[in-house]
Amino acid sequence: MKKYLAKRVFYMVLTLFLVATITFFLMKLMPGTPYSNQEKMTPEQISIMNKQYCLDKPVWMQYLIYLVGMLHGDMGTSFQFSNQPVSYLIATRLGASAQLGIQAMIFGVFFGIILGSIAAINRNTWVDTLVTVLSIIGKSVPNFVLAVLLQYYIALKLGILPIADWGGFSYTILPTIALGVGPLAETARFIRTGMVDVLNSDYIELARAKGLSKFQVVYHHALRNSLIPLVTLIGPYTVALMTGSMVIENIFSIPGIGEQFVKSITTNDYPTIMGVTMLFSAGLVAVILLTDIIYGIIDPRIRLAGNGD
Amino acid sequence: MKLVKVAASGAIVALCALTLGACGSKSSSSTSKQVLNWNETAELPTMDLSTATDTVSFDMLNNTMEGLYRLGKNSKIEPGLATKTKVSSDGLTYTFTLRKGAKWSNGDKVTAKDFVYSWRRTLNPKTNSQYAYLFEGVKNATDIMNGKKSPETAGIKAVGDYKLVVTLDRQIPYLKLLMGFPVFFPQNQKVVEKYGSKYGTASKYMVYDGPFQMTGWTGTNLKWTLKKNTNYWDKKNVKLSAINYKVNKTTTTSYNLYQSGKLDATSLSAEQAKQLKGQTGYTIRKAASTFYFQYNQKNAAFKNKKIRQALSMVVNREQFVKKVLGDGSVPSKGLVSMGLASRNGEDFATAAYQKNGVTYNLSEAKKLWNEGLKELGKTSLEFTLLSDDTDKAKNTTAFIQSAIESNLKGSKINVSNVPFKTRLARTTSGDFDVVISAWGADFSDPISFLDLFTSDNSYNAGKWSNAQYDKLIAASKTTDAGDTAKRWNDLVSAEKILMNDQGVAPLYQQATAWMIKPKVKGVIYNSAGANYNFKNAYISGN
Numbered sequence: 073m074k075k076y077l078a079k080r081v082f083y084m085v086l087t088l089f090l091v092a093t094i095t096f097f098l099m100k101l102m103p104g105t106p107y108s109n110q111e112k113m114t115p116e117q118i119s120i121m122n123k124q125y126c127l128d129k130p131v132w133m134q135y136l137i138y139l140v141g142m143l144h145g146d147m148g149t150s151f152q153f154s155n156q157p158v159s160y161l162i163a164t165r166l167g168a169s170a171q172l173g174i175q176a177m178i179f180g181v182f183f184g185i186i187l188g189s190i191a192a193i194n195r196n197t198w199v200d201t202l203v204t205v206l207s208i209i210g211k212s213v214p215n216f217v218l219a220v221l222l223q224y225y226i227a228l229k230l231g232i233l234p235i236a237d238w239g240g241f242s243y244t245i246l247p248t249i250a251l252g253v254g255p256l257a258e259t260a261r262f263i264r265t266g267m268v269d270v271l272n273s274d275y276i277e278l279a280r281a282k283g284l285s286k287f288q289v290v291y292h293h294a295l296r297n298s299l300i301p302l303v304t305l306i307g308p309y310t311v312a313l314m315t316g317s318m319v320i321e322n323i324f325s326i327p328g329i330g331e332q333f334v335k336s337i338t339t340n341d342y343p344t345i346m347g348v349t350m351l352f353s354a355g356l357v358a359v360i361l362l363t364d365i366i367y368g369i370i371d372p373r374i375r376l377a378g379n380g381d
Numbered sequence: 382m383k384l385v386k387v388a389a390s391g392a393i394v395a396l397c398a399l400t401l402g403a404c405g406s407k408s409s410s411s412t413s414k415q416v417l418n419w420n421e422t423a424e425l426p427t428m429d430l431s432t433a434t435d436t437v438s439f440d441m442l443n444n445t446m447e448g449l450y451r452l453g454k455n456s457k458i459e460p461g462l463a464t465k466t467k468v469s470s471d472g473l474t475y476t477f478t479l480r481k482g483a484k485w486s487n488g489d490k491v492t493a494k495d496f497v498y499s500w501r502r503t504l505n506p507k508t509n510s511q512y513a514y515l516f517e518g519v520k521n522a523t524d525i526m527n528g529k530k531s532p533e534t535a536g537i538k539a540v541g542d543y544k545l546v547v548t549l550d551r552q553i554p555y556l557k558l559l560m561g562f563p564v565f566f567p568q569n570q571k572v573v574e575k576y577g578s579k580y581g582t583a584s585k586y587m588v589y590d591g592p593f594q595m596t597g598w599t600g601t602n603l604k605w606t607l608k609k610n611t612n613y614w615d616k617k618n619v620k621l622s623a624i625n626y627k628v629n630k631t632t633t634t635s636y637n638l639y640q641s642g643k644l645d646a647t648s649l650s651a652e653q654a655k656q657l658k659g660q661t662g663y664t665i666r667k668a669a670s671t672f673y674f675q676y677n678q679k680n681a682a683f684k685n686k687k688i689r690q691a692l693s694m695v696v697n698r699e700q701f702v703k704k705v706l707g708d709g710s711v712p713s714k715g716l717v718s719m720g721l722a723s724r725n726g727e728d729f730a731t732a733a734y735q736k737n738g739v740t741y742n743l744s745e746a747k748k749l750w751n752e753g754l755k756e757l758g759k760t761s762l763e764f765t766l767l768s769d770d771t772d773k774a775k776n777t778t779a780f781i782q783s784a785i786e787s788n789l790k791g792s793k794i795n796v797s798n799v800p801f802k803t804r805l806a807r808t809t810s811g812d813f814d815v816v817i818s819a820w821g822a823d824f825s826d827p828i829s830f831l832d833l834f835t836s837d838n839s840y841n842a843g844k845w846s847n848a849q850y851d852k853l854i855a856a857s858k859t860t861d862a863g864d865t866a867k868r869w870n871d872l873v874s875a876e877k878i879l880m881n882d883q884g885v886a887p888l889y890q891q892a893t894a895w896m897i898k899p900k901v902k903g904v905i906y907n908s909a910g911a912n913y914n915f916k917n918a919y920i921s922g923n
Contacts, residue, residue: 104802108426109434109511111805112823114839116527117514120506153424154432154509155582156600164601220633228637235641236634237627238603322630327603331630340802 080364084357091353092346096138099345100131106151106340138346147350148343152335158347162329166351168238169321169328173314175244176251181306183252184259185299189290191260192267192298203260210257216319219250223323236325247324251317255309262305266298300371307363311355315348415920417624417901420635420647424628425598425605429581430563431503431510436912442563443911444607444624447591449477449496449545452561452914456722456825456907461561462491462590462614463545472552472863479543484612485569486589493539495567501532502573503564512564515823520548552862555826562824562910566590592619592916603628607915620903620919639896645920646897651708651773654894662899665709667892669718669909670821671830672777674886675843677813682762683843686883687753690737692815693886694746695788696781698739702889705780706773709894713739713887715876716834717827720908724869729827733873738880739887743788750789761791764814767807770798777817777888808842816842817888822909827872828857829909834884845884850875 104110105118105127113121122128126137141148147158191203223246227235234243270276271294279289321328329348336344425437430446433439443452449466453459465478483491503510504525516522520536536548549556559565572580572588579586584598584605592613598605607624609616627644629635635647648666649657657663674692676683683689698712711719714730715738722729754760766782768774778796785792799807808816822829832838835854836846853875861867879885897904900922905914 102802103806104800107434107511110802111820112840113511113514115809117511120526120528121509121511124506124509149578152426153582153600154427154429155578155580156427161601164599223634223637228641231641235637235643236629323634325603325627325629325631325634327601338800338802 080361087357095349096135104340147347150344151341152339158343165329168326170314175248176313177310179252180255181259184256185263188260188263191264207257207260210253215250219323222246238326247320251320262302266301270294270297307359311359315352415622418645419626420644421628422630427581428587431508434511439563439911440913444915445589445591445593445595446566448566449560452907454905458557473549475547477545483614486594486612491590492542493545496545497537497539498570499568500537505532518551518553520550554862558824645901649894655707662896664895664897665892667908669721670891671713671718672819672888675816675818678844685753687749689883691746691750694742695784697741705776709892710889713890716887717830718890721825722827733876735880763793765795765797767797767813767816769801769804825909850878
């Protein structure tokens with residue numbers, strides 16, 4: 073196990089290094105400067121600024137400077153937010169996105185499991201059809217459409233929840249729902265499919281024969297095995313949600329990281345691009361590793377690759 | 382499908398709301414108080430006036446800081462820290478007498494030394510100021526920016542605590558106007574050095590000498606407050622006790638907040654503007670920003686005046702701003718925006734108006750196009766129209782492409798919508814045929830626009846050149862600089878030359894539609910420089 077973990081961590085670091093390298097060189101291919109007042113600066117002024125920021129050096133040298141900085145934990149300072157360290161930017165912005173992502177995931181998975189199970193138990197009835205239709209709608213309607221509708225009807229017309237802003241649990245409800253409906257629909261579909269298979273298997277037949285109640289059969293025996301395919305789904309989904317959704321964050325005016333990433337690219341804010349990309353990638357590789365480990369715990373039949381070599 | 386969605390989500394929300402009980406409904410009783418709730422569509426990037434570049438920063442600095450002057454209504458200069466200004470007969474030395482008793486929010490006196498420190502700091506190349514170029518004309522400023530001289534050689538000197546002497550390399554007839562722009566405001570050396578690299582990155586790492594002081598800004602959050610500065614010298618004329626700023630980037634959201642009474646003012650999208658036009662509170666804010674065709678004169682086709690004229694005349698600007706933009710923008714009268722500067726009650730744009738430079742005339746356009754092609758010895762002309770990749774820019778290029786291709790025989794346009802930074806890079810390097818460029822003035826003087834198109838100006842990417850134009854612009858800065866009437870006439874004549882020759886073809890002046898509650902009074906808006914001045918704003922009624 074230890075050997076396996078060490079190997080996986082080594083691959084993780086290698087992956088991150090490759091991501092950093094590729095992103096850095098691709099980023100430098102983008103035309104323009106990171107200066108927001110570029111249009112009004114003369115070429116001489118731009119070249120003086122470039123010298124100040126070491127942007128006049130060859131790209132490979134800039135890359136080395138960046139790597140050395142990274143190794144010392146220095147992610148540089150943002151151009152858009154002048155003098156603001158990228159680490160501070162990420163630290164202050166990540167919390168809201170992460171909280172929202174986790175809440176949306178819990179909301180989605182919880183209700184998804186319930187809906188999916190209901191559909192599987194009542195398979196081929198109108199309940200099943202209804203859940204299927206709902207999950208197709210949930211998956212296909214973009215979350216920002218839902219967000220705008222929720223905001224208008226629930227917050228503005230009914231006035232029971234805040235329209236936008238960030239300041240307590242009540243502010244997170246609407247964005248959580250808007251973000252969570254996608255995973256909810258996906259989870260419901262996965263659970264339904266998985267559970268229909270499981271419910272047909274022999275050991276469920278045995279459980280039923282033992283005289284267990286319907287709930288016990290589903291909860292104790294069927295659900296656990298139906299969850300396995302879901303694990304693959306949840307990991308990357310959580311990272312994607314935690315690292316922010318630009319549109320939802322904008323609609324509900326949430327100080328998250330999602331928009332920063334997009335904006336940093338359009339403004340050539342090099343240190344922020346690198347910082348946020350590395351954060352996303354690190355999150356993703358960590359979650360992939362975690363998923364593999366959890367897999368083994370949930371289902372002992374699945375052995376970690378290389379285990380026992 | 383939408384209904385099903387709403388019903389389903391409504392049920393879920395109702396469930397959540399039930400379990401949550403009464404959280405979320407907070408009472409706010411700010412309406413009758415002197416508190417203004419204002420929306421911004423972008424974050425505040427910095428409060429360091431040496432490195433600020435964007436409108437939000439400049440608006441915040443304009444209301445929390447103060448320089449020698451403030452910009453009042455119609456860009457008229459109002460007293461700030463200067464009580465008296467003496468200009469030498471050659472126009473090269475300004476002596477400002479400063480107000481005694483003006484204080485920083487930490488209690489320190491505001492002195493002439495604060496100005497000297499601030500200017501030197503901005504000019505110092507190590508500060509990386511992107512607006513330092515506005516100092517050009519101040520003695521040694523250009524050399525300091527370029528690292529050839531030390532900041533100490535700048536033409537600004539403190540004589541005692543309350544006298545400031547500014548010396549210039551050349552006359553700057555609009556110097557007093559510039560003094561109302563935040564880059565020229567003072568900075569407290571003690572505070573700047575105390576906070577070091579943190580200075581200006583959060584409201585607590587700042588000190589203020591203006592009507593308001595900022596609280597609650599962490600550097601990256603989406604709300605903050607400007608509260609009345611009790612150390613401000615003219616505090617008796619500041620009526621608002623606080624301005625609450627919220628950043629809502631989606632105008633649907635900010636308009637919902639406006640309707641619910643949480644905001645008193647919000648800008649609108651073009652779609653919203655079309656729907657809300659004529660309603661109480663609907664306000665158009667024109668910016669000192671002109672969008673125009675810039676032709677690359679290295680391309681023989683665009684060296685031909687008739688071709689340039691034809692391309693300009695074929696665009697129906699009235700129809701374009703109404704049907705395509707719909708955000709309150711207006712057709713340009715010329716390069717210099719309307720409402721920027723006036724003399725004896727006449728707007729510069731009206732004085733320099735050349736009808737044939739910006740008017741839709743289809744028959745004339747067709748005639749000129751055919752003549753132009755003949756002169757070039759061609760029967761057709763294919764070129765690239767470069768522009769940004771925003772929705773607005775794409776709609777613009779689509780409209781123009783259709784207007785040109787369907788009316789001018791033999792024309793073929795390849796539209797190239799690229800990201801802003803790419804558009805700038807391609808324009809600067811001359812890699813374009815025709816580009817839709819935009820320019821926003823930093824200060825309310827026509828030179829802010831007209832300077833761009835002198836032959837040697839680095840922004841003149843199309844390389845249009847006219848000796849008479851160059852001469853007039855030069856005269857406005859030298860021989861006629863001290864004579865307001867002559868200078869005005871020089872600039873008017875210069876713009877007429879530019880328009881008649883179609884060096885550039887102005888399309889429209891940008892504007893933004895706002896909803897502002899009628900109870901909000903006394904807000905001063907200027908199209909150039911820092912836009913909003915809330916010093917004398919107040920709330921009246923509900």
